[in-house]
Each structure stands twice: as C-alpha cells, then as structure tokens.
Amino acid sequence: MSSSGLADRHVDFLVALRAAGVPVSLAEDVDAFAALSVLRWDDREVVRTAYAATVLKRQVHRPTFDALFDLYFPRLVGGGAMDAERSDRQDGPEAVAELRSRLLAALGAGDVDEQQRLAVEALGRLGAMPGRGTGLASWSAYTALRRLSPDDLIARIIAALLDDGRVEEEAARVAARRVGSFTAMVEAEARRRIAEEKGVDHVAEVTVRPSIDRLDFTAAKRADLEEMRREIYPLARRLASRLAREQHARRRGALDFRRTVRASLSSGGVPLVTHHRPRRPHRTELVVLCDVSGSVASFARFTLMLVFALREQFQAVRAFTFVDQVHEVTQLFAPRSMTGADPGDVLAELAASTEHAARWGRTNYGRAFTDFASSFPTAIGPKTSLLVLGDARSNYSDLALPVLGDLADRARHAHWLNPEHRRHWDTGDSAASAYSAVVPMTECRNLTQLGQFVHDLV
Amino acid sequence: MTAYLTGALEKPLLVEGPAGVGKTELAKAVSRATGADLVRLQCYEGLDEARALYEWNYKKQLLRIQAESAGSSWQETHDEIFTEEFLLTRPLLTAIRRDEATVLLVDEVDKTDVEVEGLLLEVLSDFQVTIPELGTVEAVRRPFVVLTSNATRELSEALKRRCLYLHLDYPSAEREREIVTRQVPDLDERIAEQLVATIGRLRDLDLKKSPSIAESVDWARTLLALEIKDLDTTAIDETLGVVLKHSSDQAKAVRELRLRA
Numbered sequence: 001m002s003s004s005g006l007a008d009r010h011v012d013f014l015v016a017l018r019a020a021g022v023p024v025s026l027a028e029d030v031d032a033f034a035a036l037s038v039l040r041w042d043d044r045e046v047v048r049t050a051y052a053a054t055v056l057k058r059q060v061h062r063p064t065f066d067a068l069f070d071l072y073f074p075r076l077v078g079g080g081a082m083d084a085e086r087s088d089r090q091d092g093p094e095a096v097a098e099l100r101s102r103l104l105a106a107l108g109a110g111d112v113d114e115q116q117r118l119a120v121e122a123l124g125r126l127g128a129m130p131g132r133g134t135g136l137a138s139w140s141a142y143t144a145l146r147r148l149s150p151d152d153l154i155a156r157i158i159a160a161l162l163d164d165g166r167v168e169e170e171a172a173r174v175a176a177r178r179v180g181s182f183t184a185m186v187e188a189e190a191r192r193r194i195a196e197e198k199g200v201d202h203v204a205e206v207t208v209r210p211s212i213d214r215l216d217f218t219a220a221k222r223a224d225l226e227e228m229r230r231e232i233y234p235l236a237r238r239l240a241s242r243l244a245r246e247q248h249a250r251r252r253g254a255l256d257f258r259r260t261v262r263a264s265l266s267s268g269g270v271p272l273v274t275h276h277r278p279r280r281p282h283r284t285e286l287v288v289l290c291d292v293s294g295s296v297a298s299f300a301r302f303t304l305m306l307v308f309a310l311r312e313q314f315q316a317v318r319a320f321t322f323v324d325q326v327h328e329v330t331q332l333f334a335p336r337s338m339t340g341a342d343p344g345d346v347l348a349e350l351a352a353s354t355e356h357a358a359r360w361g362r363t364n365y366g367r368a369f370t371d372f373a374s375s376f377p378t379a380i381g382p383k384t385s386l387l388v389l390g391d392a393r394s395n396y397s398d399l400a401l402p403v404l405g406d407l408a409d410r411a412r413h414a415h416w417l418n419p420e421h422r423r424h425w426d427t428g429d430s431a432a433s434a435y436s437a438v439v440p441m442t443e444c445r446n447l448t449q450l451g452q453f454v455h456d457l458v
Numbered sequence: 459m460t461a462y463l464t465g466a467l468e469k470p471l472l473v474e475g476p477a478g479v480g481k482t483e484l485a486k487a488v489s490r491a492t493g494a495d496l497v498r499l500q501c502y503e504g505l506d507e508a509r510a511l512y513e514w515n516y517k518k519q520l521l522r523i524q525a526e527s528a529g530s531s532w533q534e535t536h537d538e539i540f541t542e543e544f545l546l547t548r549p550l551l552t553a554i555r556r557d558e559a560t561v562l563l564v565d566e567v568d569k570t571d572v573e574v575e576g577l578l579l580e581v582l583s584d585f586q587v588t589i590p591e592l593g594t595v596e597a598v599r600r601p602f603v604v605l606t607s608n609a610t611r612e613l614s615e616a617l618k619r620r621c622l623y624l625h626l627d628y629p630s631a632e633r634e635r636e637i638v639t640r641q642v643p644d645l646d647e648r649i650a651e652q653l654v655a656t657i658g659r660l661r662d663l664d665l666k667k668s669p670s671i672a673e674s675v676d677w678a679r680t681l682l683a684l685e686i687k688d689l690d691t692t693a694i695d696e697t698l699g700v701v702l703k704h705s706s707d708q709a710k711a712v713r714e715l716r717l718r719a
Contacts, residue, residue: 023615025615025619027619027620028619031467031469031622034467035463035466035467035622038463038466038467039463050463052623052624052625053463053622053623053624054463054622054623056623057472057615057618057619057621057623058612059474059609059625062625169714170659170662170663170714170715173662174662177662230664233666234609237610238609238610238611238612241610241611242611266517267516267517267520268517268520268524270520272516
C-alpha cells in the first residue's frame with residue numbers, strides 16, 4: 001500500500017485535519033485505514049463517507065472536513081476531460097455570455113451537477129491568472145465570479161421560480177442561496193487548482209476556516225452570524241440539560257427515613273436502597289449590562305439570547321443596553337415573546353432598540369455606569385450577579401471606576417466579558433486592565449467560550 | 459454505506475441528527491434486513507448499571523436464604539445465591555449472551571449520565587461484561603450495535619473514538635417522496651409530490667423546529683384520512699398543526715407562504 005502513495009496521502013490528510021482543529025486520535029486513524037481496506041476506492045463519495053464515519057465525530061467539523069477532503073482527494077485533475085474537448089472555445093465575451101445563459105438555466109432548475117460542471121468550466125476559462133513561469137500561474141475565483149457576475153442573475157432566477165408558483169420572499173431566498181452555493185463551488189474549485197500548482201499543504205493552511213463554534217464574534221461575516229444565531233438555541237438546550245443533570249447529581253440531601261422504610265418493605269424489611277430528600281437549588285438574580293455599539297453589538301446580542309434562553313436557571317434576569325446611555329430591554333424577552341416570538345424577530349427588535357441607548361453615538365462606559373447607578377439604583381442587590389459585556393473601549397473618556405466599583409461591591413458577584421482577544425486588551429482606547437482591576441474580566445471570543453462561561457455562571 | 463462499514467469492521471455505529479429523521483428506524487431496518495432480533499436499551503436520566511447491564515435478584519436471594527434450613531453452611535448458601543438462577547439480565551448483557559444474530563439498539567444515549575457512558579465503554583470495545591461474582595462474560599457472537607443521540611450534550615471522546623459516526627439529516631425531496639409513498643402506499647402520487655415540495659419549502663424557512671420525516675408521514679396520513687385531494691393553500695393552512703408545533707412557526711409559515719389572503 002505504501003508504494004501507491006495512498007498511505008502518505010492519508011497521513012497528510014489527517015495531519016491537515018488536526019491542524020484545522022478537528023481532533024483525530026490514533027485509533028480513529030487506524031479505523032479509517034481499516035475502513036478503506038474493506039471498501040472499493042473507485043467511487044470518491046464512498047471514500048468520503050468512509051472517512052466521515054471514522055474520523056469525523058462532530059457535525060460542526062463537517063465543513064472543515066469537506067473543504068480539506070476536496071483538497072486532498074480532488075474531484076479531477078487539471079481542467080478534466082472538458083479541457084481537451086473545449087480547447088477551441090477560450091476566453092472572450094461570447095464565452096461569458098454562453099456560460100451565463102447555461103448558468104441561469106442550471107440555477108433556475110436547481111441542477112447541482114450541472115452547476116458543479118459550470119463552476120469547473122468558469123474557473124478554467126475565466127479565472128486563470130497567467131504567470132511568468134511554470135508554478136507562478138494562479139487561479140482567481142474572484143476574477144471568474146466578477147466576470148460571470150451571478151448576482152445579476154438573481155432577478156431572473158426569481159422570475160423563473162415565481163413561474164413555478166413560489167411566493168416572492170421565498171423565491172428571493174432560494175435564489176440567493178443557490179447563487180451562494182455556486183459561489184462556494186467556484187471558490188472550492190479555485191482552491192483545488194491552486195493546490196495543484198502550489199502544493200496541497202500550502203492551501204490547506206491558508207484557506208480553511210475555523211469551525212463555527214470556534215469562530216471569533218468579531219471576525220464573523222454576515223453568513224456566519226446567521227449560522228451562529230441558529231446555534232444559540234441548541235447550545236442553550238445542551239447547557240440546560242447539562243445543568244439539570246449536574247444539579248440532579250448534587251441534589252442528594254438528607255436521608256428520607258419514611259421513603260426508605262417504605263421501600264424496604266418490598267425486600268423483607270431490609271433497607272437495600274436509601275432514599276434522600278431533594279436539596280433546594282440555589283438561584284441567583286442576574287443583571288446584564290451590555291455595550292451595543294457597532295463593534296461588539298453582535299456579541300452582546302448572542303450573549304443576551306443565550307442568557308434569556310436559560311432564564312429558568314435564574315431567579316430573575318434583567319437586561320440593559322448602552323452606548324452612552326442606559327436603556328432597559330428586559331421586556332423584549334418577556335416569557336410571552338420568548339415562547340411565541342421568533343428568535344429572528346427578537347434580534348431585530350433588539351437592534352431597533354439600540355437607538356434608545358445612544359444620545360451622542362460614541363461609546364462612553366463612564367457615563368453609562370453613572371447613568372445606570374442613578375436611574376436604576378435598586379437593580380443591584382445582595383443576591384444579584386452583575387454581568388458586563390463589552391470591549392472596554394471608552395473613547396478615552398472618564399471611566400467612572402468608583403461607580404463601577406460601588407456597583408460591584410453591592411452585587412453578589414460581578415463579571416465582565418470581553419469579546420476581544422487578550423492580546424488586544426489595553427491597545428488604543430481600551431481600558432481593559434483598569435476595569436479588570438475592579439471587575440474580573442474574562443475573554444469570550446466564540447460560542448464555545450460563551451457556553452463555558454454561562455455554564456460556570458449558573 | 460456507513461451501516462455496511464459497521465458490519466465489516468464490527469464497530470458500534472453512533473447516529474446523530476435532528477429528532478424524527480429515522481435514527482431509531484435505521485436500527486430496526488438493519489434488524490429486518492438481516493433477520494436479526496432487536497434488543498433495545500432506552501436510555502434516560504438516572505439509568506444505572508442495574509437496569510442497563512444486570513442485577514442480582516435480591517428478593518429471590520433473600521427468599522432463598524430465609525427458606526434455607528439452619529443446617530447448611532454459609533459457604534454453600536453463598537455459592538448458591540450467586541448463580542445464574544438469581545441473575546436478572548438486562549439489555550446489554552442479553553445482547554452479548556445471545557447465540558443468534560442480534561442488533562443492539564442503545565437509544566438516546568445522550569440522555570444518560572456520564573457514568574453509564576463509562577459502563578458502555580467495556581461493552582462496546584471488547585463486547586464483554588465483567589460480573590465480579592461470576593467472572594467475565596464474553597460475547598458469543600458480536601452484536602450489530604447502533605447508538606442514537608440527539609446531541610443534547612457532547613458525548614465523551616472515549617465513547618466517540620470507539621464508534622463509527624453517521625450524521626443523518628433531512629433527505630432530498632426525491633428520497634423523501636419515496637419514503638412517504640412507501641409508508642403510506644394509498645396516497646395519491648400527485649399529493650405526495652405536493653406534500654414533499656411543501657415540506658421542502660417549510661424547511662427552507664428559518665423555523666424553531668423544522669418538520670421531520672416522521673411528521674411528513676403523519677401529514678400524509680392526515681391528508682388521506684381527511685380525503686383531501688389537492689394540497690392547496692387552504693388545505694395546508696388547515697392541517698399545518700400536524701407538521702409545525704410552535705405557534706410562532708405556524709405564524710411564520712402562514713406569513714411567508716401567503717397561506718391566508
């Protein structure tokens with residue numbers, strides 16, 4: 001087997017997976033190889049399934065896995081069979097027009113195979129960046145896509161879908177998704193061609209993105225935010241069930257004599273099983289103060305969503321948002337709207353309420369804390385946990401440290417979550433260390449860290 | 459395909475996916491296809507060794523001791539009460555001791571406590587169970603093991619390492635139509651087509667809970683029972699409760715699909 005190079009490729013692939021953050025143990029490595037030896041290799045999807053079954057154990061890693069698999073076990077080599085037969089038709093306006101019309105048909109019909117063929121062809125014909133020597137030539141998905149401009153086709157796809165009897169918003173959504181997936185195909189194709197020129201490992205290092213639960217809030221693109229939002233509820237459910245289980249384990253209180261004796265009657269008066277009284281769970285009140293200025297808004301919203309999804313774990317939850325002025329948003333998460341309303345709507349309302357929180361429009365932590373202390377003096381009591389969310393970037397204004405210190409003293413616990421990487425703290429206008437001297441500050445950059453923090457908080 | 463690997467490599471199969479995509483059904487299908495018997499262990503919070511693996515029949519042992527005349531020695535009694543006669547086998551042990559082909563289904567493994575996972579490790583990697591009083595019981599014939607999980611919590615790495623992994627998701631429209639017509643053979647071909655298309659459109663919406671295959675099948679049965687011949691917007695609106703079970707989801711579907719004029 002080693003002479004075929006498969007073993008080397010296999011090991012390289014696993015090394016790349018590990019580098020991209022997918023944990024692959026040695027046992028899984030051996031399993032994957034065993035799986036390959038009982039299967040046929042002539043179908044690429046069979047090989048993919050075999051790897052997915054043995055190596056991949058969490059669905060969040062699937063996109064990373066697929067991207068790397070496409071790199072290490074490419075669909076085809078070079079331009080494929082199409083290159084030879086279509087060499088006469090090269091670049092040019094007619095080529096673009098012809099590709100566009102075929103793309104329109106394929107997107108309108110939702111024909112994935114045809115789209116895949118078109119992605120290969122489009123990149124081969126429109127995305128080549130000739131280099132001066134061998135090995136210097138490269139491929140650009142950007143160039144190919146700009147010249148093909150599938151976004152302009154959206155309107156016509158929508159029209160085609162409307163004829164199919166779909167309603168407008170739905171057609172628009174479907175069209176946008178199909179164009180998006182075609183774009184992704186062209187990008188994957190570009191990665192494959194570049195990998196052929198420059199070596200797989202080089203591309204694997206550069207192009208593969210971290211999985212969604214490890215992606216930084218601040219680095220997330222629009223589509224990633226959508227995906228993260230969908231992750232919030234499953235995350236909350238997982239946390240809730242884990243918390244319930246842990247509390248259950250700790251709940252063994254004093255011996256319940258009556259129940260123990262009753263149970264012993266069925267075993268002839270010998271108490272084989274003891275029964276215990278449940279212990280009363282201890283619940284805290286939570287007050288969340290979050291900075292919703294542009295730079296950290298999405299982070300604040302995710303944290304609020306998560307905290308409110310776990311509301312039954314707390315005695316009460318109150319939420320305040322600020323840019324330079326404090327505004328209470330608890331009512332948006334009222335139980336009625338939580339069970340009834342769609343999470344997307346809640347987020348939109350939350351975004352709309354941001355304007356109440358800004359009078360001058362520049363983040364000012366000092367003013368916000370002073371404002372909070374004077375407007376809601378009773379919000380913080382001895383049973384409350386105070387949670388501040390923000391990047392501590394206060395535009396060089398007064399920090400109002402004594403006010404925050406006073407708030408933290410009155411509260412039972414105080415925490416500060418900072419969505420920035422620790423190495424960016426105290427750079428520029430960040431007052432992270434000044435504030436962390438008053439309130440313990442935790443780095444919270446992605447969903448995993450957020451989940452961990454909320455779990456420890458409860 | 460992954461199921462074939464499970465058989466070929468003799469490793470347990472861990473199936474994850476949203477509720478109602480047929481994870482449990484997969485195990486049943488394997489047992490039907492291979493003619494093997496299905497042994498099922500339904501997991502729940504608080505499941506322990508005594509209910510998953512084996513238990514001594516204390517009451518019977520107690521009776522035995524009390525029925526014993528004073529004459530016999532302690533040693534004899536001791537040897538007697540820890541024999542097979544007093545052993546209650548639970549699903550895991552049953553599956554291992556069977557001579558015939560067996561499919562062992564460990565359902566909703568994410569609902570159990572972490573300790574039970576530790577218990578499963580020995581069973582799943584070596585197919586053996588150690589009973590202190592009797593010794594180690596090894597599998598006569600390795601069962602085909604399927605574990606299902608709704609991913610409400612992260613399973614331990616040690617457990618995952620020992621299993622093959624399969625993520626089941628919603629099927630393609632074509633596949634779903636096959637499933638629906640197979641399950642509800644009386645359904646009109648055209649209605650099935652409309653139904654699957656509508657389900658696909660509903661899944662495209664950003665809902666709290668997307669309709670599952672089980673719900674499509676339920677919907678097909680409902681339409682059959684109500685003798686609805688054409689799935690138009692009014693018909694969808696009236697029977698929406700079968701597939702969508704959150705009021706916000708229903709409202710959203712009505713709004714987005716323009717079910718009410």
